[in-house]
């Protein structure tokens with residue numbers, strides 16, 4: 001991921017970024033600017049996205065929460081699932097990739113004593129950003145009553161028709177007699193749900209058909225993209241970074257979102273060295289933290305790869321990259337090449353604090369180049385992992401490979417590079 005040679009000058013700092021920096025960073029004092037930039041980053045990460053998941057008991061709320069978070073139902077961080085497991089109070093489950101994205105498992109609805117108004121008050125309606133209403137059967141009057149109360153509170157909701165795998169299986173026999181395809185069955189199911197909801201709701205309701213047992217299929221990815229599109233600002237940013245690498249576009253969007261904060265991360269790393277020897281080595285811990293967060297955002301950290309392996313059945317070989325990261329980092333930061341020095345001089349004229357820190361401009365430029373380069377390489381690694389998963393999924397479907405062959409495909413993360421070798425062990 002990080003080469004020990006310096007990135008090319010094409011990673012230059014844009015005029016827009018220079019303007020942004022020079023307009024907001026006026027102080028000459030490193031401690032002031034550090035606090036200011038840390039505050040800006042804090043604003044971005046301190047926001048919490050609260051997603052409420054409701055529906056009848058047994059509809060698959062807890063399973064949905066696990067699937068959305070990419071965790072196994074049996075895993076230690078999972079919401080408890082099962083026919084007898086019922087949630088009496090709202091429980092929050094943080095997304096493992098983004099702890100500020102909380103999925104709330106709400107108590108079941110639909111009993112005879114169920115009252116949408118008091119239910120929503122009891123679970124704290126106002127704290128949620130939006131609601132997911134899950135059913136595994138027909139949408140009923142009470143689903144609509146609940147949705148109406150949510151709308152009255154100016155909140156959004158999304159209808160989920162879960163367990164479509166079960167419907168497809170149950171219809172398999174009849175289907176083969178009638179010659180209906182899976183797509184026909186799903187279309188029929190969708191039309192039924194929409195008709196049902198239109199009778200209560202009017203307009204064209206949106207229904208997402210999915211199976212929590214197979215979160216890569218059906219409408220699961222569309223739902224995730226819809227939620228993302230309908231959020232804004234820092235909450236959208238939080239959800240974006242928590243999503244699996246669904247598509248090359250999504251990966252590019254992650255890269256773009258992270259790239260917008262590169263100068264802030266580089267500034268914090270560079271100014272953090274002030275007072276602790278002012279040396280380039282003291283920059284490394286901060287840069288390493290940022291690199292680890294990038295690795296996580298592109299689902300390339302050990303935890304993400306293990307989670308992916310438990311969902312897809314494809315095992316990933318992860319190597320500890322810390323050592324190679326910091327070696328490459330040290331050599332990159334210690335090489336001040338002319339392009340960095342020229343850029344640093346330009347910057348120091350516009351961002352006064354960089355001129356007051358010894359080697360401030362140069363180390364800032366080096367950090368900036370390095371993070372930009374890492375972002376590019378990690379996003380490419382993320383795309384390669386995604387393509388491999390797609391490849392395996394397609395070959396699984398197309399050639400019905402036996403489990404043994406698929407489950408033992410292995411991708412190695414070699415040092416800082418993702419091996420593109422596709423090996424059977």
Ligand SMILES: Nc1nc2c(ncn2[C@@H]2O[C@H](COP(=O)(O)OP(=O)(O)O)[C@@H](O)[C@H]2O)c(=O)[nH]1
Pocket residue numbers: 055056057058059060061062063064080081082083085086108162163164165166210211212213214
């Ligand atoms: N076939 C199938 N079963 C599911 C699906 N989602 C959940 N289940 C099962 O339905 C049961 C109830 O799920 P759970 O998530 O505990 O429902 P909750 O009471 O709404 O939280 C469990 O046995 C799950 O394994 C799905 O998409 N397909």
Ligand SMILES: [Mg+2]
Pocket residue numbers: 061062063080081082085086087105
């Ligand atoms: Mg539950």
